[in-house]
Amino acid sequence: MAEAGARLEGLVVASHGRHCVVESADGQRRICHPRGKKSQAVVGDRVLWQPAAPGQGRGQGDEGTIERVQERRNLFYRQDEVRTKSFAANLDQVLILIAAEPVFSESQLARALIAAEAAQITPLIALNKSDLVEPFARAWERLWPYRHMGGEQDTKHHYRVLPLSLTESGPVDRDALLPLLAGKTTLVLGPSGSGKSTLVNLLVPHAKAQTGEISQALNSGRHTTTSTQLYWIDEARTTALIDSPGFQEFGLRHLAPADLARCMPDIAAHAGECRFYNCTHLHEPGCAVRAQVETDDSPGTISASRYRIYGELFAELSEAPRY
Ligand SMILES: Nc1nc2c(ncn2[C@@H]2O[C@H](COP(=O)(O)OP(=O)(O)OP(=O)(O)O)[C@@H](O)[C@H]2O)c(=O)[nH]1
Numbered sequence: 001m002a003e004a005g006a007r008l009e010g011l012v013v014a015s016h017g018r019h020c021v022v023e024s025a026d027g028q029r030r031i032c033h034p035r036g037k038k039s040q041a042v043v044g045d046r047v048l049w050q051p052a053a054p055g056q057g058r059g060q061g062d063e064g065t066i067e068r069v070q071e072r073r074n075l076f077y078r079q080d081e082v083r084t085k086s087f088a089a090n091l092d093q094v095l096i097l098i099a100a101e102p103v104f105s106e107s108q109l110a111r112a113l114i115a116a117e118a119a120q121i122t123p124l125i126a127l128n129k130s131d132l133v134e135p136f137a138r139a140w141e142r143l144w145p146y147r148h149m150g151g152e153q154d155t156k157h158h159y160r161v162l163p164l165s166l167t168e169s170g171p172v173d174r175d176a177l178l179p180l181l182a183g184k185t186t187l188v189l190g191p192s193g194s195g196k197s198t199l200v201n202l203l204v205p206h207a208k209a210q211t212g213e214i215s216q217a218l219n220s221g222r223h224t225t226t227s228t229q230l231y232w233i234d235e236a237r238t239t240a241l242i243d244s245p246g247f248q249e250f251g252l253r254h255l256a257p258a259d260l261a262r263c264m265p266d267i268a269a270h271a272g273e274c275r276f277y278n279c280t281h282l283h284e285p286g287c288a289v290r291a292q293v294e295t296d297d298s299p300g301t302i303s304a305s306r307y308r309i310y311g312e313l314f315a316e317l318s319e320a321p322r323y
């Protein structure tokens, strides 16, 4: 056990309410409590922590206090169903896993993408259950604007959209995913039933073991149903997946309505060409964005559904109180 009094570096690998599991450089994991509000950490945070003095831990030792959260490279915001904010920090990318069934909500997808863009985190979209041929074809078609965003050439597309069939072609999917994940920390998000657990089990064969007794102890006998967990894919601990429950309404309240356009690449591509520099793209004359929205007569480069979502979010962010 580490010496009391020392400040040690660690990585937050799980959070359960205010408690965190901190992993130190040697791979050892222990429960830590934040010292105060300022040291409230989220998964992915690098922290300085201090072991509890002998006899002071509430458990069987192996506990500590988070003394400081190191500066974050980025912070991913979302809101869960009970309207509290949840976060993960220091991410390289966000993998949004949706499926042919259950039918995905385009609005939820758009929100998650906007949240990623706003935090300057690269999003990656995967559509699972390609074995369900007809529902998959419909879902793939609905993703057309996302598959083609930012240009017609493959290399210029803003989002990467990957077809998967995790239960039917696991090894093939693993080979497709691993190079995209290697050396990075990826937050996996997806609606219930899309195959998130299947994905984690495919990529992290010892997921249960990694979660370990510590997290199980924290979860049991407590009303903690949601927890965010970081898993290492490789033994060298360079490639990480963060599994976070809840893909409900994404609170985007940290954004102002005027931030939306730059977080939607298809809209951002034309937002600079409007007659008014502060165009909202809702009603102004000379709006280059509205000129690009598809209609029955013209294909346009902005799909009608994306423009509708833009309008809905703009209204939501204009009205809702900030908290
Ligand atoms: N047909 C088909 N079914 C799949 C595929 N991947 C996952 N499933 C099934 O979809 C269901 C949901 O998969 P899970 O991995 O539990 O999904 P989840 O996203 O973790 O769902 P929650 O636990 O509700 O959050 C399970 O019955 C899986 O067997 C696939 O590629 N094809």
Ligand SMILES: [Zn+2]
Pocket: 271, 274, 279, 280, 281, 282, 284, 286, 287, 288, 289, 290
């Ligand atoms: Zn405009």
